[in-house]
Amino acid sequence: xxxxxxxxxLRSLRRNPVLTGxxxxxxxxxxxxxxxxxxxxxxxxxxxxxxxxxxxxxxxLDNWGPDRIEKGEPPQALSYKDATALLRAHKAKRQTVTYxxxxxxxxxxxxxxxxxxxxxxxxxxxxPMFDVPFLQGGGxxxxxxxxxxxVVVIAKSLNDKLFDGGQSVGKQLNLDGHLYRITGVIEDWxxxxxxxxxxxxxxxxxxxxxxxxxxxxxDLKLPNAGNNSCVAEPGEGWxxxxxxxxxxxSLWSELPSKAEAETYRQYIQGYAADQQRAGRFSWAPxxxxxxxxxxxxxxxxxxxxxxxxxxxxxxxxxxxxxxTIGLLLAKFMRRAPEIGVRRAxxxxxxxxYAQFLIEAGTIGVAGGVLGLLLTGVGILGVGLVFPEPVAxxxxxxxxxxxxxxxxAIVASLIAAFYPTWRAAQVQPAWxxxxx
Amino acid sequence: MQIKPILSALRRHKSGTILxxxxxxxxxxxxxxxxxxxxxxxxxxxxxxxxxxxNLIAVSNDYVGAPEDFxxxxxxxxxxxxxxxxxxxxxxxxxxxxxxxGWSTGVQTDPDSTKxxxxxxxxxxxxxxxxxxxxxxxxxxxxxxxxxxxxxRQQQPGTAQVIVTKALADKVxxxxxxxxxxxxxxxxxxxxxxxxIEKLTTPWIQNDFVEGDYVTIMPVMFNSSFQQFLIRTQPGxxxxxxxxxxxxxxxxxxxRVLPEKVGIRKFExxxxxxxxxxxxxxxxxxxxxxxxxxxxxxxxxxxxxxWVGQRRKQIGVRRAxxxxxxxxLxxxxTENFLIALVGVVVGVILAxxxxxxxxxxFEMKRLSLTYVAIGVVALLALGQAAVFAPALxxxxxxxxxxxxxx
Numbered sequence: 001x002x003x004x005x006x007x008x009x010l011r012s013l014r015r016n017p018v019l020t021g022x023x024x025x026x027x028x029x030x031x032x033x034x035x036x037x038x039x040x041x042x043x044x045x046x047x048x049x050x051x052x053x054x055x056x057x058x059x060x061l062d063n064w065g066p067d068r069i070e071k072g073e074p075p076q077a078l079s080y081k082d083a084t085a086l087l088r089a090h091k092a093k094r095q096t097v098t099y100x101x102x103x104x105x106x107x108x109x110x111x112x113x114x115x116x117x118x119x120x121x122x123x124x125x126x127x128p129m130f131d132v133p134f135l136q137g138g139g140x141x142x143x144x145x146x147x148x149x150x151v152v153v154i155a156k157s158l159n160d161k162l163f164d165g166g167q168s169v170g171k172q173l174n175l176d177g178h179l180y181r182i183t184g185v186i187e188d189w190x191x192x193x194x195x196x197x198x199x200x201x202x203x204x205x206x207x208x209x210x211x212x213x214x215x216x217x218x219d220l221k222l223p224n225a226g227n228n229s230c231v232a233e234p235g236e237g238w239x240x241x242x243x244x245x246x247x248x249x250s251l252w253s254e255l256p257s258k259a260e261a262e263t264y265r266q267y268i269q270g271y272a273a274d275q276q277r278a279g280r281f282s283w284a285p286x287x288x289x290x291x292x293x294x295x296x297x298x299x300x301x302x303x304x305x306x307x308x309x310x311x312x313x314x315x316x317x318x319x320x321x322x323x324t325i326g327l328l329l330a331k332f333m334r335r336a337p338e339i340g341v342r343r344a345x346x347x348x349x350x351x352x353y354a355q356f357l358i359e360a361g362t363i364g365v366a367g368g369v370l371g372l373l374l375t376g377v378g379i380l381g382v383g384l385v386f387p388e389p390v391a392x393x394x395x396x397x398x399x400x401x402x403x404x405x406x407x408a409i410v411a412s413l414i415a416a417f418y419p420t421w422r423a424a425q426v427q428p429a430w431x432x433x434x435x
Numbered sequence: 436m437q438i439k440p441i442l443s444a445l446r447r448h449k450s451g452t453i454l455x456x457x458x459x460x461x462x463x464x465x466x467x468x469x470x471x472x473x474x475x476x477x478x479x480x481x482x483x484x485x486x487x488x489x490n491l492i493a494v495s496n497d498y499v500g501a502p503e504d505f506x507x508x509x510x511x512x513x514x515x516x517x518x519x520x521x522x523x524x525x526x527x528x529x530x531x532x533x534x535x536x537g538w539s540t541g542v543q544t545d546p547d548s549t550k551x552x553x554x555x556x557x558x559x560x561x562x563x564x565x566x567x568x569x570x571x572x573x574x575x576x577x578x579x580x581x582x583x584x585x586x587x588r589q590q591q592p593g594t595a596q597v598i599v600t601k602a603l604a605d606k607v608x609x610x611x612x613x614x615x616x617x618x619x620x621x622x623x624x625x626x627x628x629x630x631x632i633e634k635l636t637t638p639w640i641q642n643d644f645v646e647g648d649y650v651t652i653m654p655v656m657f658n659s660s661f662q663q664f665l666i667r668t669q670p671g672x673x674x675x676x677x678x679x680x681x682x683x684x685x686x687x688x689x690x691r692v693l694p695e696k697v698g699i700r701k702f703e704x705x706x707x708x709x710x711x712x713x714x715x716x717x718x719x720x721x722x723x724x725x726x727x728x729x730x731x732x733x734x735x736x737x738x739x740x741x742w743v744g745q746r747r748k749q750i751g752v753r754r755a756x757x758x759x760x761x762x763x764l765x766x767x768x769t770e771n772f773l774i775a776l777v778g779v780v781v782g783v784i785l786a787x788x789x790x791x792x793x794x795x796x797f798e799m800k801r802l803s804l805t806y807v808a809i810g811v812v813a814l815l816a817l818g819q820a821a822v823f824a825p826a827l828x829x830x831x832x833x834x835x836x837x838x839x840x841x
Contacts, residue, residue, distance in 0.1 A: 330741030385715035
């Protein structure tokens with residue numbers, strides 16, 4: 001029966017190519033617009049480190065006072081004083097501070113120009129905490145951190161540039177005139193959104209190619225290349241800066257269980273209370289310990305443009321569906337006499353349902369194929385609409401292809417439901433009489 | 436007009452009527468919001484910066500190594516740039532309009548005030564800054580070479596002389612006469628306003644940090660490895676200078692990095708990059724509007740044609756009873772108008788509701804009523820245009836149809 005209905009459906013669609021084309025296009029455009037914007041939304045709202053996102057926590061605490069912060073939200077980052085105090089207390093399985101720096105790599109070959117790279121100053125725990133994939137060697141050790149060692153981890157593309165992709169562990173790297181020993185080479189690792197440095201990147205960035213120990217960077221007074229917010233003048237010189245309430249450091253902690261996270265939160269709360277007692281804060285403790293997904297949500301990592309365009313395109317799909325309902329209704333009802341004859345010859349309502357839903361399903365498949373092509377075009381064109389760091393994340397993968405087809409077919413079946421119901425209600429007697 | 440018979444006929448076509456009205460309503464809701472977004476973004480993209488953007492080149496430069504004092508090499512670089520053929524003038528700064536990164540600080544008129552002052556963007560420069568930027572000095576004077584001071588990384592700059600924009604001058608001194616007045620940009624450091632410029636915007640396009648065109652220029656050489664050079668070229672020389680700058684800088688000193696992509700840019704590129712997201716949004720919304728209107732029109736054509744086909748016999752009867760072609764034509768036009776009217780009424784409610792929702796969720800501006808009005812007129816006109824062809828076909832139905840049995 002299925003193939004017979006399919007044949008009937010195809011024949012009917014061919015009888016009225018303009019109407020059929022219109023419906024296929026409506027579904028195709030609606031689905032393509034929704035899927036293209038969804039691909040961007042999906043990319044910007046995804047979990048950057050799914051295996052661990054519920055165990056990694058960012059720490060915030062209010063060192064500015066309720067008058068200087070907005071809506072009770074503590075500053076995005078920590079001051080040096082607080083970050084290092086919490087680091088020393090070591091109340092988590094692993095923890096690290098990070099801040100972005102800019103470094104210039106000076107190649108050994110005097111004929112080559114220096115290379116500017118984005119870099120982070122961080123701790124030894126950074127690499128195991130964030131599951132950073134190593135190609136050679138490994139991260140530096142906690143001992144290196146304590147010794148303020150001059151060590152460095154570089155990314156593959158820099159290793160390719162400097163050492164033609166060869167073994168470089170143990171070799172020296174010259175950064176702005178200071179020598180560092182390479183302990184490991186990682187892949188060009190930059191989880192998107194770049195959760196551990198949202199304040200400075202907005203979440204989408206190529207990531208860094210160089211990582212150096214935090215203690216070493218502070219010794220060398222390597223300036224913070226990211227946002228630096230102060231509520232009072234820090235005073236002259238690096239030491240005053242470290243003593244100031246300027247915020248510039250992110251602190252991340254690995255807390256494998258909810259219980260540990262709660263204990264940690266209480267510790268931070270207690271720390272802030274101590275500061276209040278000591279007279280440094282004249283306000284009640286205001287601390288936030290958030291896991292990766294909560295942190296990304298609070299920081300509004302998903303661009304407003306992405307959300308608005310997704311909503312508008314979903315509205316667009318709904319209109320296309322309403323349009324298709326109307327056209328299908330017209331098409332099916334025009335065949336009322338034919339339905340009357342079929343019904344009079346013994347076809348049940350169920351048969352009519354099957355016949356017309358199959359016809360609508362064919363439109364859905366055609367619309368889905370068109371939608372898929374247009375989604376492909378749309379994703380190529382995403383770069384025209386969204387900034388490059390976001391646009392490059394939108395990809396047409398098997399999941400999206402499947403989703404596009406499913407959405408198209410489901411949408412056309414939903415659209416077909418009412419017209420089919422009307423078709424099945426056709427009274428055979430009435431139709432036969434009027435003819 | 437024959438409205439009553441139309442209404443009673445529509446009552447027998449409830450579903451089709453509702454579908455067309457619904458489609459018009461939804462289309463109106465989306466189209467006027469989308470058009471409003473387009474308008475808002477285009478407005479933003481077309482905002483002027485106050486500087487003469489033609490023949491301007493921006494260089495982003497990072498010195499390598501860590502000398503105590505970067506100013507000698509900065510001065511050498513300025514000499515190199517100013518002596519290049521085709522260059523009118525050049526200066527070195529921390530930031531400029533549309534750069535999307537820079538400094539802001541609070542302005543105080545009372546040295547002891549602890550309140551948060553009016554926020555102003557802070558640009559550094561020397562006596563060449565105004566000429567290079569191409570901004571107009573409307574009161575007072577330019578800096579002179581002797582006033583330029585060196586400021587270190589951790590210092591809060593507060594020079595004895597500053598030049599401010601008219602917007603900032605008027606904001607801080609609403610009575611006028613800002614020229615010659617003293618303001619405080621750093622605690623304990625008075626700055627005299629020696630000049631007022633017509634207009635200059637902040638480095639940010641969002642105005643997150645600074646509310647208006649509040650800009651202060653200080654005669655400062657900032658002692659840091661990261662510097663921005665701005666270069667004004669003679670007309671027609673921009674390309675030549677653009678090519679000549681990197682080799683000239685490297686020849687003068689190779690221990691520097693001009694980063695990929697942003698190392699050297701014509702100001703057109705700075706502007707394009709700054710407004711990427713806004714332009715994209717405008718394009719996307721325009722495309723959505725266009726396709727949406729086309730699909731709605733096609734839907735109306737489709738359904739109306741179906742109705743005409745269904746009613747050929749009735750049309751024939753009316754014609755046989757003496758109705759003229761124009762009567763039939765106007766019947767279908769009026770019918771569509773009535774349906775569209777219901778659609779736009781519902782649509783206006785939906786449009787305002789959607790706008791309100793986006794306002795609360797995405798901090799977007801509220802829809803202006805002009806756009807609702809434009810949308811209403813556009814959709815009524817679209818409906819009439821779309822129904823015209825089927826209506827015309829209906830009017831050509833011959834009276835003979837009345838006698839046919841099918």
